[in-house]
Amino acid sequence: MSKKTAVIGAGIVGLVTAYTLAKNDYAVTLYEANNNAGEGASTHNAGVIHVLQPPPWKWKSRLTKNAYKLYDELSRELDFPILETRTHLVYGGSWEKMIAVSIAVALKMLGYKVSLTNRSQLKEDCPVISRQIEGAVTVWNYRTVNPSNIIASLVDKLENLGVEIHYNSPVRRVEEKTNHITVYPGSSGGLDYEYVIVAAGPGSGSLAQDLGLRKVKTGYFKGVMVWTDLSCKAIVAGLRQPSRTEKTKGGAIIPWPDGRVLMGPSFQETNNPYDTSFTDEDLENTANNYKWILREEPVIKGGFAGTRTKNLEKDDFDVQHTRRAIVFQGIDSPGFSTAPLLARLVYEWVMKND
Numbered sequence: 221m222s223k224k225t226a227v228i229g230a231g232i233v234g235l236v237t238a239y240t241l242a243k244n245d246y247a248v249t250l251y252e253a254n255n256n257a258g259e260g261a262s263t264h265n266a267g268v269i270h271v272l273q274p275p276p277w278k279w280k281s282r283l284t285k286n287a288y289k290l291y292d293e294l295s296r297e298l299d300f301p302i303l304e305t306r307t308h309l310v311y312g313g314s315w316e317k318m319i320a321v322s323i324a325v326a327l328k329m330l331g332y333k334v335s336l337t338n339r340s341q342l343k344e345d346c347p348v349i350s351r352q353i354e355g356a357v358t359v360w361n362y363r364t365v366n367p368s369n370i371i372a373s374l375v376d377k378l379e380n381l382g383v384e385i386h387y388n389s390p391v392r393r394v395e396e397k398t399n400h401i402t403v404y405p406g407s408s409g410g411l412d413y414e415y416v417i418v419a420a421g422p423g424s425g426s427l428a429q430d431l432g433l434r435k436v437k438t439g440y441f442k443g444v445m446v447w448t449d450l451s452c453k454a455i456v457a458g459l460r461q462p463s464r465t466e467k468t469k470g471g472a473i474i475p476w477p478d479g480r481v482l483m484g485p486s487f488q489e490t491n492n493p494y495d496t497s498f499t500d501e502d503l504e505n506t507a508n509n510y511k512w513i514l515r516e517e518p519v520i521k522g523g524f525a526g527t528r529t530k531n532l533e534k535d536d537f538d539v540q541h542t543r544r545a546i547v548f549q550g551i552d553s554p555g556f557s558t559a560p561l562l563a564r565l566v567y568e569w570v571m572k573n574d
């Protein structure tokens with residue numbers, strides 16, 4: 221076993237990082253404030269492994285373009301189901317068709333696998349598509365997963381690899397010295413490590429300050445997802461989604477590997493970083509965003525909500541490091557998609573430091 225490493229936060233980023241380090245022989249201890257893994261944003265998300273995350277020049281977009289391949293590897297190693305699919309960005313009318321063609325050309329030039337899909341091909345993937353929809357720009361190589369499956373598989377695997385997972389252990393403070401870095405979890409005294417990875421979602425900012433790094437200004441956005449009776453095989457979103465803004469993204473119709481189909485998310489600002497509450501009205505409002513894409517109104521079968529932490533300074537992930545620590549802040553969407561690549565970058569950084 222080589223260097224002792226602490227990972228703070230058992231969301232998807234912390235879990236995959238702990239897994240990547242542990243399988244490469246690092247002695248990993250994982251600290252989680254909650255009594256379970258994934259109870260932050262990670263269990264309560266839409267499960268889309270994105271390929272495209274506009275605008276393409278952002279760091280998170282560049283990560284996204286390559287991360288899906290690592291999910292295939294992860295799914296083989298951890299044995300969780302994954303649905304290989306595509307995203308149809310649907311349009312109606314000749315003006316939108318022109319925009320669609322330009323977008324398809326631009327995406328192709330940027331190296332994405334895209335095609336133009338006509339209405340009858342679309343109906344094979346999603347039979348209840350509205351009569352107004354004439355076609356779509358289709359972006360390939362998308363995947364979807366049930367986030368809970370991955371979290372559970374990762375926890376099992378970490379236990380098998382001998383990773384110590386301490387639940388109900390919020391890290392209060394970290395302190396870096398020349399030869400080690402000390403972590404203060406729960407009410408215990410300090411424990412020394414060679415490296416510390418902070419992936420604590422809303423809790424990362426104050427630990428960044430302990431290390432002399434900058435606390436990023438973040439906000440919290442609750443997303444509501446709706447379960448439906450739809451039977452779509454591919455992701456469907458509007459090329460011009462009425463609810464899309466930089467903060468809300470716009471959402472989509474999303475099939476999961478277990479055959480269930482979701483719609484959402486729709487986002488609203490909240491003060492509580494762990495807000496998972498929603499009302500029947502929230503479900504209906506979310507469903508309403510997709511009415512224009514569908515010929516019939518879907519039956520709402522339930523839903524869930526989750527809150528993501530967003531970097532309000534710039535719409536991108538923030539990563540800072542000291543000699544012995546890496547701190548992730550503002551790991552907003554597509555944080556789930558990019559987690560295996562972030563974990564690989566951490567591993568490469570730690571190896572280089574060794």
Ligand SMILES: Cc1cc2nc3c(=O)[nH]c(=O)nc-3n(C[C@H](O)[C@H](O)[C@H](O)COP(=O)(O)OP(=O)(O)OC[C@H]3O[C@@H](n4cnc5c(N)ncnc54)[C@H](O)[C@@H]3O)c2cc1C
Nearest residue numbers: 229231233253260261262266268391421423443554555557
């Ligand atoms: C509704 C919704 C839909 C989304 N859909 C998608 C999608 O389709 N695709 C996609 O790629 N992304 C999606 N996202 C974004 C994605 O869920 C997040 O980017 C990702 O889960 C962030 O993971 P994380 O590990 O950084 O944070 P989290 O999952 O929040 O984990 C952080 C963990 O740290 C713990 N913690 C906090 N403070 C401390 C402390 N002091 N000590 C110890 N532990 C601490 C918390 O309890 C938590 O468990 C969505 C998000 C939402 C809310």
